Amino acid sequence: MAAPSAEQQNGQSDESDLQSPISTNDEDSETGLGDGALPVYLVDLIEKEIGVDLKSLKKVSALLEKLTAENKLLEEQVLTVSSSVPLRVSAALSAAEESRVSLEGLLQRERVLSNTLIQHLQGAQSWADSLGRTLEQLDNTEKHMKYLQCLSRIEELSDSIQQCLITNSIWEAVVAVGSMARLDVGLKQSGCSHLQAFLRETLCFWHKIIKDRLAGDFEELLIQLHWPFISPPTQSLSTPANAQELHSQLELLVAQLLSLQTSDDLISEKPTSVSRVGLPPTTPLSLPVQIMLLPLSKRFRYHFTGNRQTNSLNKPEWFLTQVLMWMGNSSNFMEEKIQPILDRNGANVNAKVELCRGLLTLAQEKLALDAPRLLYDDSLFCHLVDEILQFERELRTTHSYPSTLPGVLHVLLEEVVLQKWLTVERKMAIEKVDAMLSAEGAWSSQYKDISDMDELKAPDCAETFMTLLLVITDRYRALPCPRAQLRFLALQRELVDDFRIRLTQVMKEESRNPLGARYCAILNAANYISTVLGDWGDNVFFLQLQQSAVALGEEELLGPLGVTESGRLASLEGSLFEGLLGLLERLRGDMLGRLLEAVMRDVQKKAQPYCRDRWLSLPSQCDQATMSLSSLACPLMLCLRDHLLQLQQMLCLPLFQMGWQDLAERLDLFLYQNVILYNHFNEGGAAQLQFDMTRNLFPLFGHYCKRPENFFKHVKEACIILCLNVGSALLLRDVLRQGKQLSPMSALNELGVYRLAPCDVLILLNLRASWPGK
Secondary structure (H helix, E strand, C coil), X not given: CCCCCHHHHHHHHHHHHHHCCCCCCHHHHHHCCHHHCCCHHHHHHHHHHCCCCHHHHXXXXXXXXXXXXXXXXXXXHHHXXXXXXXXXXXXXHHHHHHHHHHHHHHHHHHHHHHHHHHHHHHHHHHHHHHHHHHHHHHHHHHHHHHHHHHHHHHHHHHHHXXXXXXXXXXXXXXXXXXXXXXXXXXXXXXXXXXXXXXXXXXXHHHHHHHHHHHHHHHHXXXXXXXXXXXXXXXXXXXXXXXXXXXXXXXXXXXXXHHHCHHHHHHHHCCCCECCCCCCCCECCCCHHHHHHHHHHHHHHHHHHCCCCCCCCCCCHHHHHHHHHHHHHHHHHHHHHHHHHHHHHCCXXXXXXXXXXXXXXHHHHHHHHHHHHHHXXXXXXXXXXXXXXXHHHHHHHHCCCCCCCCCCCHHHHHCHHHHHHHHHHHHHHHHHHHHHHHXXXXXXXXXXXXXXXXXXXXXXXXXXXHHXXXXXXXXXXXXXXXXXXXXXXXXXXXXXXXXXXXXXXXXXXXXXXXXXXXXXXXXXXXXXXXHHHHHHHHCCHHHHHHHHHHHHHCCXXXXXXXXXXXXXXXXXXXCCCCHHHHHHHHHHHHHHHHHHHHHHHHHHHHHHHHHHCCCCCCCCCHXXXXXXXXXXXXXXXXXXXXXXXXXXXXXXXHHHHHHHHHHHHHHHHHHHHHHHHCCCCECHHHHHHHXXXXXXXXXXHHCCCCCCHHHHCHHHHHHHHHHCCCHHHXXXXXXXXXXXXXXXXXXXXXXXXXXXXXXXXXXXXHXXXXXXXXC
């Protein structure tokens, strides 16, 4: 080949120079002069604009012109910026200098003004001091004038009251006393203690005079109206001739007494009185009712204090009944005579309720004195509690006393009294439990002869125990303090747990004979208590107690709860009886399991001959005229029937339902494992087994459900497999042996087999003796 020409060599040389590797060292990239190599950005520009194509070299001149123009533009911009920067800096410096000079001028003016102000204040201080002394003198003079004006007003009101009393102008005197009482209220924050004391003494003086006069007139008028009504008023009393005049006097006196209410409250210093028996603060009684209570209070103290025979510690019902009688006897008079007058005078008071409040105060004070004296006599203390609870019920129901007002139950909330009540309740409950468990008929049901009422078959001891708990609930239900109610609930839970332990102890004594009547009665008792506690958990009263327990954080009742448990109780998902229900459920499950184990032991014993029957040599169904129960199965069926009847008679319905279902499942597994899997079957044996099961065993349980075969799924499906004709059995065996390729479960489902697995069905097919060639 001819050697290349010089031009071609030069072209190749140039191309190789363009394609030669270029150093990309960082330092070279920054300076663009590393070892004579071109900078990276320049190489990138060349590759972008020119590339490796020699024909593109003509673009070099245009690229050079473009870059030269850009370079010139950049130089002009730099020169422009360089020339403008000094001008801006100079302007900024000039502005800063002007600001500094202005600031110095302002500071100088501030110093001058400050010095001038200080000199002015120093010169005016003497004038300010003199003016302050003058203003203080004026203030003191004004206070003295107001003080003297107040004294003058007090004397003026006092003189007015005196003049009104001389002229027998009671209404004007009452109005003046009211003005004096309002003045007393206005002076409370004044700090003038001597003036307040003088005003209070003056007010007490005139108030007592007017009150005594009005009270005397009011008492005389009440006597004419036959007040107080010691016995029930009769219709035989003739209306007095001056009835209209008496009614007018009654209205006038009640209105005047109501006008004295403010001053009476001030003098008594009890705008919100606190009772000695631990009651919450209450408003004072209206003045007319206070006076009406005086004769009743005298009678009460006469009969129920001191050494009177009627003042007996063991007869609290005497004074409580008397108070209720006075309330009932006086209710009509208060509603018909006093209430309209109170309404016309704008008094927001219920006359009947006011009288009941006053009478309740007598009962509360008496109970507060008697209760501590009975703490050491359980019998008398229990009697007192019963009477207090009965009194409270009659007060709220018969006399419609408002639930917002306290009754007499607060007496029982004193810590010493409440603790004694809890102790006595626990003691008496345990004594009653001991007595009921040792009674002759403790484990028999009192409704055993009444089928409609004996569904739960609760023994007498369990029913009596739950009645005891219900009585305790009724006793503390009305207590106005949730914390006290929760203490009684804790006592009930303790008693339930104690009774559960007692049931467990008796159960262990009877565990040798789990089929006996007493063992079943214990099981019924556990189920009955669990059922009742479950119902209580949904009761509104116990749900409210549950909310109170969570709100108050009662750890003694709830135990150490986590956030989740507290949330469940707060949202009412859980129950305060959950722990007890769990323990009772465990006891019930253990006892029922032992009972069924005893039944199964007896059934298995009777079934042993049936398990060893000659299933391979039984005649085929074609050779028999009619199918009948296998003779070896008769003892098994009779034993099973007797036990089912026995359980139905001794166990309550819910327990019997659980029992026969569990028994059926146990029997299903026993027959499947010990009869079917233990033997081989010819055609006659399989037919006999199916007849025994479907026509005899299943009907025994058919009395308790519509489809008993659903509880014998192993036996039922095994009979289906064993009784298949030969062709179907061969086809099924091939399908099962080929596995997933032919979906064996679908084939089994078509035959009605759902419980047994394919491997179990293969085992059953191998138990068949009627195969071709055998």
